[in-house]
Amino acid sequence: KNQVEQSPQSLIILEGKNCTLQCNYTVSPFSNLRWYKQDTGRGPVSLTIMTFSENTKSNGRYTATLDADTKQSSLHITASQLSDSASYICVVSANVAGTYKYIFGTGTRLKVLA
Amino acid sequence: GAVVSQHPSWVICKSGTSVKIECRSLDFQATTMFWYRQFPKQSLMLMATSNEGSKATYEQGVEKDKFLINHASLTLSTLTVTSAHPEDSSFYICSATTSDSYEQYFGPGTRLTVT
Numbered sequence: 180k181n182q183v184e185q186s187p188q189s190l191i192i193l194e195g196k197n198c199t200l201q202c203n204y205t206v207s208p209f210s211n212l213r214w215y216k217q218d219t220g221r222g223p224v225s226l227t228i229m230t231f232s233e234n235t236k237s238n239g240r241y242t243a244t245l246d247a248d249t250k251q252s253s254l255h256i257t258a259s260q261l262s263d264s265a266s267y268i269c270v271v272s273a274n275v276a277g278t279y280k281y282i283f284g285t286g287t288r289l290k291v292l293a
Numbered sequence: 294g295a296v297v298s299q300h301p302s303w304v305i306c307k308s309g310t311s312v313k314i315e316c317r318s319l320d321f322q323a324t325t326m327f328w329y330r331q332f333p334k335q336s337l338m339l340m341a342t343s344n345e346g347s348k349a350t351y352e353q354g355v356e357k358d359k360f361l362i363n364h365a366s367l368t369l370s371t372l373t374v375t376s377a378h379p380e381d382s383s384f385y386i387c388s389a390t391t392s393d394s395y396e397q398y399f400g401p402g403t404r405l406t407v408t
Contacts (some may be wrong), residue, residue, distance in 0.1 A: 222297075222386050222399035223337070227308060280388070281327075281397060285336045
């Protein structure tokens with residue numbers, strides 16, 4: 180069964196600190212993995228997208244890693260800011276006979292405190 | 294970059310009435326659009342997938358007669374919640390993809406409150 184699990188479910192950190200969010204998946208056939216940031220009451224915004232052959236991808240203070248062998252990904256946030264408070268969603272795509280299926284994780288709710 | 298808009302951004306309606314939500318791709322042609330609903334503190338749940346010019350494919354448990362989806366053009370899809378009830382109150386989000394890319398572009402969402 181295609182599944183995406185994220186941990187932790189929620190996280191509170193102080194401004195300026197770093198944090199790492201985890202995503203484990205059992206999706207086949209794997210096409211790509213994306214991390215989204217979703218502010219409260221808004222639609223998700225793409226942070227990074229990685230295909231099978233990519234191990235690391237950065238977008239400013241966000242760095243995503245992918246281990247296709249262990250089917251794990253992480254999102255590392257450096258020097259957190261108050262504006263990083265949001266839900267972070269891991270989405271894994273499967274390409275089934277030319278049609279993309281998107282499997283969503285349950286998300287990690289991050290709260291950055293001053 | 295590709296932009297997807299939704300209208301309205303929020304709507305309040307009375308129980309029993311119908312509400313239409315629009316999803317538009319502003320600067321690209323969307324061959325496929327997806328409709329999601331999201332309850333507080335939960336992730337997005339796929340409701341249906343629609344391809345331009347054909348009937349939408351609904352996920353298990355989603356009533357197609359209650360949630361009417363029309364994808365009349367490559368830039369517009371609509372979701373109509375018919376005979377809305379308070380339990381239909383939710384955050385509805387659409388996304389769009391093109392035929393030559395796996396990138397999924399999300400709209401800003403529509404908050405529906407049924408009183």
